[in-house]
Amino acid sequence: YRHGEASEVVVNTPNGAVVFGEHQPLVVVAGPCSVENEEMIVETARRVKTAGATFLRGGAYKPRTSPYAFQGHGESALDLLARAREASGLGIITEVMDAADLDKIAEIADVIQVGARNMQNFSLLKKVGAQPKPVLLKRGMAATIEDWLMAAEYILASGNANVILCERGIRTFDRQYTRNTLDLSVVPVLRKLTHLPIMIDPSHGVGWSEFVPSMAMAAIAAGTDSLMIEVHPNPAKALSDGPQSLTPDRFDNLMQELAVIGKAV
Ligand code: PEP
Ligand code: MN
Numbered sequence: 001y002r003h004g005e006a007s008e009v010v011v012n013t014p015n016g017a018v019v020f021g022e023h024q025p026l027v028v029v030a031g032p033c034s035v036e037n038e039e040m041i042v043e044t045a046r047r048v049k050t051a052g053a054t055f056l057r058g059g060a061y062k063p064r065t066s067p068y069a070f071q072g073h074g075e076s077a078l079d080l081l082a083r084a085r086e087a088s089g090l091g092i093i094t095e096v097m098d099a100a101d102l103d104k105i106a107e108i109a110d111v112i113q114v115g116a117r118n119m120q121n122f123s124l125l126k127k128v129g130a131q132p133k134p135v136l137l138k139r140g141m142a143a144t145i146e147d148w149l150m151a152a153e154y155i156l157a158s159g160n161a162n163v164i165l166c167e168r169g170i171r172t173f174d175r176q177y178t179r180n181t182l183d184l185s186v187v188p189v190l191r192k193l194t195h196l197p198i199m200i201d202p203s204h205g206v207g208w209s210e211f212v213p214s215m216a217m218a219a220i221a222a223g224t225d226s227l228m229i230e231v232h233p234n235p236a237k238a239l240s241d242g243p244q245s246l247t248p249d250r251f252d253n254l255m256q257e258l259a260v261i262g263k264a265v
Helices: 038-051 075-088 100-107 122-129 144-158 186-193 203-207 209-222 248-261
Strands: 009-013 016-020 027-031 055-057 091-097 111-114 134-138 163-167 198-200 225-231
Touching: 016 027, 027 038, 027 248, 038 055, 038 075, 038 248, 055 075, 075 091, 075 100, 091 100, 100 111, 100 122, 111 122, 122 134, 122 144, 134 144, 144 163, 144 186, 163 186, 186 198, 198 209, 198 248, 203 209, 203 225, 209 225, 209 248, 225 248
Parallel strands: 027 055, 027 225, 055 091, 091 111, 111 134, 134 163, 163 198, 198 225
Antiparallel strands: 009 016
16 A cells, blocks of 8 residues: 655646646646647647646557557657647657657657556566656556556656556447446545556547546546546547547537536646
8 A cells, every 4th residue: 555645746848847646736638649740739739728738648659559550650740749849838748659769759758658558568667767757657458456556666666756647448348339448446546555646548548539528527526636638620530549539629618617626727
């Protein structure tokens, strides 16, 4: 079980320090699944910033099930994220898949994401643990809570204390109506087991945009410290995860709804 106080992860974004932690205001991370082009990433950044998000997410390197699906624009997308950061002042969260890309990702990202599929890539965990940027560790889709906490331990043991845990849904038996099963029970359980800040990603959790707002609200009711929400200016045309992405207008509405129910946004 957890010993001592909840830890806080402080991230210096262009708009100032943002703090993830139990006793802090809710932090909202929003943005598209993939960085597609300059216009869409800058527009999305501006819209989610206006709505109240403090971080922009967007993949440059995408872990796609099919090798024939869009793999992300790679290094050039990192430049676009840097431009969106400058235009909006938002912090940037983006995923590392290959340790060979870590240095260039760390140059522009404020938080480095390790995705569900790499949660037990121990050599990658050791490498993100040996660099100073905070790490967002997503739960593997078949990972137990113990597996997940031990994966976080690899990062901590390598010298990086700034780890945020993100629940993004686990595989169960129904894929007809939901992409994954969002395990919101992790919020109170992690609170008991660990001092690390908690994030909930209802977008990958449910896989359909119409169900995202309810689960975002439920995550706040459960006591999450932060949320990750996929937002795309034109979900029908998205190169990845369109069906689960909110439009900027819908995201704006959601932020207003969230402000009413909980932890001040
Ligand atoms: C993502 O955040 O776009 C992503 C690929 O998430 P996950 O690793 O949770 O599937
Ligand atoms: Mn996605």
